[in-house]
Amino acid sequence: MAAVAEQIVPVTLGERSYDIALYPGLLAEIGDRLSALGTASKVGIVTDRHVASRYLQAVLRSLRKAGYDPTPIILPPGERTKTLGTVARILDRLAQQKFERRSLLLALGGGVVGDITGFAAAIYQRGIPFVQVPTTLVAQVDSSVGGKTGVDHRLGKNLIGAFHQPRAVWIDPLTLRTLPRREWIAGLAEVIKYGIIADEEFFAFLEKEIPALLKLEEAPVMHAIKRSCEIKARVVAGDERESDRRRILNYGHTIGHALESLADYRGLIHGEAVGIGLVQEAELAYHMGLCRREVVERIRSVVQRAKLSEQVPRTSFASLWGAMQHDKKVLAGQVVGVWPVKIGEVVMRPIERQVCAAWFQNTQSRGIRPSNRRLSGKQAARRKASARR
Numbered sequence: 476m477a478a479v480a481e482q483i484v485p486v487t488l489g490e491r492s493y494d495i496a497l498y499p500g501l502l503a504e505i506g507d508r509l510s511a512l513g514t515a516s517k518v519g520i521v522t523d524r525h526v527a528s529r530y531l532q533a534v535l536r537s538l539r540k541a542g543y544d545p546t547p548i549i550l551p552p553g554e555r556t557k558t559l560g561t562v563a564r565i566l567d568r569l570a571q572q573k574f575e576r577r578s579l580l581l582a583l584g585g586g587v588v589g590d591i592t593g594f595a596a597a598i599y600q601r602g603i604p605f606v607q608v609p610t611t612l613v614a615q616v617d618s619s620v621g622g623k624t625g626v627d628h629r630l631g632k633n634l635i636g637a638f639h640q641p642r643a644v645w646i647d648p649l650t651l652r653t654l655p656r657r658e659w660i661a662g663l664a665e666v667i668k669y670g671i672i673a674d675e676e677f678f679a680f681l682e683k684e685i686p687a688l689l690k691l692e693e694a695p696v697m698h699a700i701k702r703s704c705e706i707k708a709r710v711v712a713g714d715e716r717e718s719d720r721r722r723i724l725n726y727g728h729t730i731g732h733a734l735e736s737l738a739d740y741r742g743l744i745h746g747e748a749v750g751i752g753l754v755q756e757a758e759l760a761y762h763m764g765l766c767r768r769e770v771v772e773r774i775r776s777v778v779q780r781a782k783l784s785e786q787v788p789r790t791s792f793a794s795l796w797g798a799m800q801h802d803k804k805v806l807a808g809q810v811v812g813v814w815p816v817k818i819g820e821v822v823m824r825p826i827e828r829q830v831c832a833a834w835f836q837n838t839q840s841r842g843i844r845p846s847n848r849r850l851s852g853k854q855a856a857r858r859k860a861s862a863r864r
């Protein structure tokens with residue numbers, strides 16, 4: 476990949492503006508890039524064990540070469556680490572090492588590491604700078620951009636958090652080569668989402684290049700990351716605090732989040748649930764009379780070719796509708812979804828229970844009920860208990 480030129484995507488947010496830099500081999504230059512950024516006295520690298528085993532040494536070497544004495548903080552991998560307890564442990568380390576306002580945190584890892592590190596940076600001494608160095612596709616095209624940071628609570632995902640923009644996002648696409656295939660494919664769901672919500676040309680590119688993306692070919696991978704970041708940056712710049720327009724980024728997530736919570740965050744990883752949501756929310760839009768059949772079929776075809784599932788795991792309508800009520804997009808008791816009117820354009824509208832029920836009936840009668848993704852009795856019981864809360 477080394478022949479590819481560096482790409483820069485600016486995120487324009489007034490005095491909180493920053494650049495996303497995308498460059499194969501960037502990890503080896505982190506020390507110089509940090510010196511150029513100027514501010515840091517002490518540097519902490521927050522990462523997880525999987526990422527540390529592959530990339531921490533290279534980053535430490537680069538930082539030491541540039542004169543830093545970095546403190547690594549290595550977390551257990553996975554969503555279960557995204558808790559206030561982990562944040563407390565990070566804050567302990569920062570305080571012990573006498574980190575101060577000009578110290579900086581580097582988040583080296585996926586969305587879990589990025590969300591935790593950003594939140595720790597947001598609250599330590601009322602806010603210290605941090606830089607995102609995302610190493611999963613989800614993190615490179617989504618979670619590292621936009622300043623949403625936070626952790627999960629026992630009663631809900633991402634329930635605790637803060638807006639805190641990074642000073643920079645440094646993406647080394649070479650890190651994707653070690654990503655488990657399942658994580659790579661799940662990330663493609665978010666990439667496809669950007670085409671649907673904002674850019675028909677990009678969607679057409681994906682229709683053509685999905686096979687190359689599945690093979691991790693360098694030029695289409697660079698383009699997919701860059702275009703996704705541009706779209707996210709544009710939406711975020713228009714609406715930093717998610718009052719309205721930023722909600723279009725939730726396309727695929729009304730059903731996606733509901734399926735994730737029904738599976739108790741075990742059966743499906745986030746992007747897999749979103750992949751199902753991309754197709755099924757297009758089906759719903761068709762049911763609501765908002766788009767033509769062709770729109771649904773184009774989305775279905777890309778999702779299938781990306782090797783993502785489009786099938787709603789077997790469940791009852793009452794549980795699915797109940798889980799959709801828990802989504803953040805519920806306003807005054809209405810589930811407000813994001814619906815494609817054509818590829819590249821979406822609208823936000825509430826959805827009626829009866830319309831959703833008719834769609835659900837249809838998915839079930841068409842035989843979309845794979846038994847391998849069925850919720851276990853324990854998961855269903857837990858789901859019922861949380862619906863009662």
Ligand SMILES: NC(=O)c1ccc[n+]([C@@H]2O[C@H](COP(=O)([O-])OP(=O)(O)OC[C@H]3O[C@@H](n4cnc5c(N)ncnc54)[C@H](O)[C@@H]3O)[C@@H](O)[C@H]2O)c1
Pocket residue numbers: 523524525526529552553554557584585586587588590610611612613614617618619620621622623624633650651652653654655658745
């Ligand atoms: N803040 C936001 O705007 C935002 C947006 C989307 C998602 N998120 C959050 O992001 C999280 C999901 O992020 P994720 O999908 O990156 O998951 P993750 O951070 O759990 O990473 C997935 C797995 O891949 C491993 N990994 C990471 N990089 C690797 C690499 N280069 N090679 C090999 N293994 C690697 C990790 O150790 C982990 O096991 C969720 O907590 C979600 O809530 C936040």
Ligand SMILES: [Zn+2]
Pocket residue numbers: 617665728745749
């Ligand atoms: Zn998502």
